[in-house]
Amino acid sequence: MSSPFPLLRLPRLVLFDVFKSLSIGEKIKLSICSKKIYTQFNNARLYSQKVIVALDMHYQNIKVYSEDYKDRFEISIRFIIGMSNDPDVQQYQIEGRTVLVTFYLERITTFWKDYQEGFLSVIPYLLMIFRGKIQTNTYYHSYQSIISELLDLQLEFRKLVIEFKGLKHQNLRFNQIFNKLELVEFLSISSIPGPGFRPVFTSWPQKIIIRSSDWFTLKSLLTCTCNTITLTGSHLGNEDLDEIIKKWKAGGFPNLERLEIDKLRFTNNGEHILGVNWRRELDRKVIQTEDGSKKATIRISDRSIEMSITPFE
Amino acid sequence: MTSPASSSEVKYLIESSEGNTFDVSGAALRQSNTFNAMFLNIGADGPIPFTDYNEATLKKVFEYCEHSVNEENYSGPKHQDDLSKWDLNFFNEMDQKMFIDVINASNFLDIERLTSYCCERIARMLRGKNTQEMIKVITLPTAEELEAKQKVEEKKAAAAKKVAEKAAETAEKTETLEELPVQQLVQTTRNKLTRKYLSFSNE
Structure with a gap:
């Protein structure tokens, strides 16, 4: 079969099966052959491979992984300057933009006028070919607007890492991000905001971990709808914990499956939680909601508490 | 057989x-x-x-x-x-x-x-x-070829729809599959496949 193969004349379901047989990199390389092929990938998306689209902000790469991490492909985002005379560069269309591309075995490099244009073109492009969610493992303030715009496009994040380091004042972009957290599965916040900046949670992810969480107030925690809450370096105390558990018993935190708080400010002078001495009587105690629908096992060690919740059988 | x-x-x-x-x-x-x-x-x-x-x-x-x-x-x-x-x-x-x-x-x-x-x-x-x-x-394929292909598919789908409607009427009367003639069974299955195909097209 030496003559060119009429791929798009195949029955649609057969074409989708051909797509399924290709690796992530082959799918991406084939999709940029023509808009017609990209459209067919888009049509086949409901049946397409599930992937993780990982943003590597440090090296300006987008890594696409299969869910089992056995198959992967990388797309580098680079500035266009100085590339036009490179003989290996080829020109293709991505998201309606003409882009220079160089090919390697397990990656391609794409050249853009700036990183923002590159990330905001390539990520939606990929998520029209594959079913998947975005993941970030590091955070740079310069990427704040990219993340905000991806959330505005209603694209879902598997994991989002945020740092406040260096921020001294209220930040509009952060407010926009915190307004769309229902699109985030797992949010990790790993630094303390400056004194002039307090993020306001107007939506919540499914899971949240806040490191150095002394800035995260009881008032915020009481509005949290996450199913997993982990606070390290917290400054909450006995009374706060008493209020949290009482709210849960009364039917609050309806989604909560696991709560972990460490560096609690427990006092050792006989103060009580739920009317019992927290050190002697609360560890390993099983409590239940007032309506009897759920139970929680409490573990206390040193200055930390874990609460694992299961429905009553 | x-x-x-x-x-x-x-x-x-x-x-x-x-x-x-x-x-x-x-x-x-x-x-x-x-x-x-x-x-x-x-x-x-x-x-x-x-x-x-x-x-x-x-x-x-x-x-x-x-x-x-x-x-x-x-x-x-x-x-x-x-x-x-x-x-x-x-x-x-x-x-x-x-x-x-x-x-x-x-x-x-x-x-x-x-x-x-x-x-x-x-x-x-x-x-x-x-x-x-x-x-x-x-x-x-060129744009013209794609357009022609789409027209053929639309024409086929329209014809299949007509036949399917007719077959459905007949099936209701016939009641059981065993009584359907072979030719019609093939056509009914073909119609089902056409509808399956069209549902993909519309996604």
Whole structure:
């Protein structure tokens, strides 16, 4: 079969099966052959491979992984300057933009006028070919607007890492991000905001971990709808914990499956939680909601508490 | 349908687009889910009309089915490198036109193993290539060709819809599948496939 193969004349379901047989990199390389092929990938998306689209902000790469991490492909985002005379560069269309591309075995490099244009073109492009969610493992303030715009496009994040380091004042972009957290599965916040900046949670992810969480107030925690809450370096105390558990018993935190708080400010002078001495009587105690629908096992060690919740059988 | 003594030796008559008929074993035919949906439990009086496909294509498809009758149960697509010498010869001796006809027939007859091997073979044409090299391997239809293809599909779908409506009316009257003529059963199944295809188009 030496003559060119009429791929798009195949029955649609057969074409989708051909797509399924290709690796992530082959799918991406084939999709940029023509808009017609990209459209067919888009049509086949409901049946397409599930992937993780990982943003590597440090090296300006987008890594696409299969869910089992056995198959992967990388797309580098680079500035266009100085590339036009490179003989290996080829020109293709991505998201309606003409882009220079160089090919390697397990990656391609794409050249853009700036990183923002590159990330905001390539990520939606990929998520029209594959079913998947975005993941970030590091955070740079310069990427704040990219993340905000991806959330505005209603694209879902598997994991989002945020740092406040260096921020001294209220930040509009952060407010926009915190307004769309229902699109985030797992949010990790790993630094303390400056004194002039307090993020306001107007939506919540499914899971949240806040490191150095002394800035995260009881008032915020009481509005949290996450199913997993982990606070390290917290400054909450006995009374706060008493209020949290009482709210849960009364039917609050309806989604909560696991709560972990460490560096609690427990006092050792006989103060009580739920009317019992927290050190002697609360560890390993099983409590239940007032309506009897759920139970929680409490573990206390040193200055930390874990609460694992299961429905009553 | 002929009726030899043993059920495993049952032969069915297949009719091609030229009006020619030839025998296929029941065991081979059972690899076609389309056949299973239509005839497995009710049998067929007279030749089974797969008249959208020519004799050479149907014989090629059922040659594959006859060969794989004795192979172990199909357990999902195989990588091309795992294909037997027989499988490789089977594919290598086809020209492109025959290969495409076989894919189309296999797709209609819903022969999972053959369709997946064909798909793997196409995927292999693209494997290890960059975009520029892929463009050389495949032809892309022009806008006019795509438009023409869409018109044909729309025309077919409209015709299929009419026939399906008529068949539904008749089916209501006939009540049981056993009483439907073979030709109509084929058409009904074809309509179902058309609707399945259209539902993909509309997504």
